[in-house]
Amino acid sequence: STAVAGDQVWELGAFSRISSWEDIAQAARESDQRRANQEQRSPLDGIPISIKANLAVADHPLTAGSRILGAFSNSDHNNHNVGYNAAVVQRLVEDCGAICIGITNMDEFGMGSLGTNTSNSKPTKNPLAYLTSPPPNAPEMTLAEIVKHDPSDILKAHQEQQQQDQTNNNNYAAGGSSCGAAASIAHGSSLIAFGSDTGGSIRLPAAWCGVVGLKPSYGRLSRHGLVSYASSLDTVGFVTPTVDCASMVLEELAADKSIPKDSTSHVYSTTQRNNKPQETITREEPTTHDSSNHPLQGIRIGIPAAFCVEECPDAVQKAWTQGANDLADAGASVVHLSHDIVSPEMIQQSLAAYYVLACAEASSNLARYDGFRYGVAAETAANDTNDDNDERSSLHRQYAATRTTGFGLEVIRRILCGTAVLSSDKFHTHYEGAAKLRALVTRQLHNALETHVDYLLIPTVVSPPPCLDEEAVDSTAMFANDIMTVPISLAGLAAVSVAPDTATVDGVVGLQLVGHRLDEERLLEVARYLA
Ligand code: GLN
Numbered sequence: 092s093t094a095v096a097g098d099q100v101w102e103l104g105a106f107s108r109i110s111s112w113e114d115i116a117q118a119a120r121e122s123d124q125r126r127a128n129q130e131q132r133s134p135l136d137g138i139p140i141s142i143k144a145n146l147a148v149a150d151h152p153l154t155a156g157s158r159i160l161g162a163f164s165n166s167d168h169n170n171h172n173v174g175y176n177a178a179v180v181q182r183l184v185e186d187c188g189a190i191c192i193g194i195t196n197m198d199e200f201g202m203g204s205l206g207t208n209t210s211n212s213k214p215t216k217n218p219l220a221y222l223t224s225p226p227p228n229a230p231e232m233t234l235a236e237i238v239k240h241d242p243s244d245i246l247k248a249h250q251e252q253q254q255q256d257q258t259n260n261n262n263y264a265a266g267g268s269s270c271g272a273a274a275s276i277a278h279g280s281s282l283i284a285f286g287s288d289t290g291g292s293i294r295l296p297a298a299w300c301g302v303v304g305l306k307p308s309y310g311r312l313s314r315h316g317l318v319s320y321a322s323s324l325d326t327v328g329f330v331t332p333t334v335d336c337a338s339m340v341l342e343e344l345a346a347d348k349s350i351p352k353d354s355t356s357h358v359y360s361t362t363q364r365n366n367k368p369q370e371t372i373t374r375e376e377p378t379t380h381d382s383s384n385h386p387l388q389g390i391r392i393g394i395p396a397a398f399c400v401e402e403c404p405d406a407v408q409k410a411w412t413q414g415a416n417d418l419a420d421a422g423a424s425v426v427h428l429s430h431d432i433v434s435p436e437m438i439q440q441s442l443a444a445y446y447v448l449a450c451a452e453a454s455s456n457l458a459r460y461d462g463f464r465y466g467v468a469a470e471t472a473a474n475d476t477n478d479d480n481d482e483r484s485s486l487h488r489q490y491a492a493t494r495t496t497g498f499g500l501e502v503i504r505r506i507l508c509g510t511a512v513l514s515s516d517k518f519h520t521h522y523e524g525a526a527k528l529r530a531l532v533t534r535q536l537h538n539a540l541e542t543h544v545d546y547l548l549i550p551t552v553v554s555p556p557p558c559l560d561e562e563a564v565d566s567t568a569m570f571a572n573d574i575m576t577v578p579i580s581l582a583g584l585a586a587v588s589v590a591p592d593t594a595t596v597d598g599v600v601g602l603q604l605v606g607h608r609l610d611e612e613r614l615l616e617v618a619r620y621l622a
Contacts, residue, residue, distance in 0.1 A: 159497025177316020195271025206270025291576025298601025385422025454509025
C-alpha cells in the first residue's frame with residue numbers, strides 16, 4: 092500500500108527521502124520469513140515506520156531539514172550517509188524488526204509550528220484536507236458509469252478537481268515541526284513516525300492531522316542521534332494512528348536494555364551513575380481499575396482554567412468539554428483548577444520564556460555549523476576580498492557566506508535572538524528572567540500534579556490548522572500557537588495529544604493529557620478514553 096501511495100506522498104511533501112525499494116522489499120521479505128518460522132523479533136516486526144530528518148538513520152544523510160547539512164542537495168559530496176542509527180531507530184529497526192520506509196520532512200532544525208520552514212519552499216500539506224478528491228483509480232462513479240467513459244476523461248476530471256482543490260485553498264498546514272511525521276501517519280504511509288518535540292513539535296502536528304502524538308517526559312527516551320535544537324527541552328517521541336499503537340511502541344522501547352548514550356537519559360542516570368537498577372515508578376498507583384464500567388474510577392483529571400486563553404475558538408472549547416465528559420463517563424473525577432493553582436500570567440509568560448531559552452540554546456548548539464567542522468561550506472568568490480584582506484576577515488567572510496546560504500531565515504532570526512539574550516547586557520534581564528519563569532511554571536505544574544490531581548487535560552492547539560496561502564501564514568501567530576504546549580515542555584512533563592473525531596479539517600483540534608515524569612504508560616492507559 093505504501094508503493095501505491097507513493098505519488099500522493101510526494102504531493103503531500105511528507106517525506107524528504109524514501110528508502111530504496113530494494114532495501115524495503117528485502118527487509119519485508121526477511122520479516123515475512125521470520126513470521127513464517129515463528130521467529131518474529133517483536134510485535135512490530137515488519138511494520139513500516141518513518142523517521143524525522145533530525146534523527147540519525149545509518150543509510151541516509153542526516154540533514155535536520157537544513158541546506159547547511161546538505162538537505163535538498165543533489166551533490167554526492169553533500170549527501171553522505173550518517174553511518175549510525177539513533178538510539179530509538181536502533182531499537183525499533185535493528186532489534187524489533189520494524190522497516191524504515193523513509194525520512195520525513197520537518198521545519199529546519201525543528202524551528203517552526205506550521206511545517207513551512209522547510210527551506211525548500213515546499214511545506215507539508217495536511218492530508219485531512221488535501222486528499223479530498225479521489226485518486227484516478229478510485230473515481231466517485233459506479234462501475235456502470237466508468238465503463239461508459241474513456242479513461243482519459245476520468246483522469247482529466249480528476250486533474251480538474253485537484254486544480255479546483257488548490258484554488259479552494261485546500262492546502263492546510265500539517266503543523267510543525269514534525270510535519271512529515273504526522274502527515275505520514277494521517278496519510279497511512281507509515282504506522283509509527285519518530286519525531287522530536289522541543290516545545291510542541293510532535294503534539295501540534297498530531298493534533299492538526301487528527302492522529303496521536305506522544306511527547307515523553309524529558310530524559311525518558313535517549314536523545315542519542317538527535318540533532319540538537321535546545322538541549323534542555325529536546326525530547327524524542329512518536330506519532331501513531333491510535334493510543335493503543337503508541338502503547339505498543341512504548342512497551343518495545345521500554346524493554347530496551349542497551350546503554351542510552353545520553354547523559355540526560357533517566358536510564359543512564361540511574362544505571363550508569365549510581366549503578367542501581369533502572370528506576371521503577373514508585374509514586375502511589377492512582378488507578379483502581381475496577382471491573383465495572385468505570386475503569387478510571389479514583390483518577391482525578393485537572394482542568395486548569397489558566398489554559399482557557401482568549402484566542403480559543405468554540406471548536407477548541409467544545410472539544411475540551413467533550414474530552415472532560417468522556418473521562419468522567421469512564422469514572423474519572425474532573426477537578427477544575429483555579430488561577431491560584433495554575434496562574435494564567437505564568438502560562439502567558441511561559442511562551443516568552445520558552446522562546447528566550449530555546450533561542451539561547453539554539454545559538455550555542457548551531458555555532459558548530461561553520462562549514463569547517465560541520466556543515467556544507469559555501470564557496471566565497473575569489474575576488475570577494477574588499478580592502479581588508481587579512482586571514483581573519485577572510486575566515487569571517489567564509490563563515491558568513493556559509494551561514495547566509497546554509498541557514499533559512501527563521502533559523503538566522505533565532506540565532507540572532509539567542510545571541511542577543513546571551514550578551515552581557517541582556518543576560519540578567521532576559522536569560523535569567525526566563526530561567527526563573529521556567530522554574531516557577533515547573534513548580535506550579537508539578538504542584539498541581541503532586542497535590543491536586545493525577546493528570547491535566549488541556550487543548551493542544553489554540554485553533555484548527557491555518558490555510559497555507561502566503562498571506563494567511565504570519566510568523567507572530569505561529570509563535571502564539573505554542574502556548575498550550577510550551578509550558579509542559581518547560582516543566583519536562585509527559586503529554587500525549589489525541590485528536591477527537593471531526594468531520595472537516597477546519598474543525599480539527601487536539602487535546603493533551605499531561606502526566607508526571609516517567610509516567611507515560613499510565614498516561615496512555617487513561618488517554619484511551621479520550622479517543
Ligand atoms: N514551535 C516551537 C519552536 O519553533 C516548537 C518546535 C519544536 O518543538 N521543535 O520552537
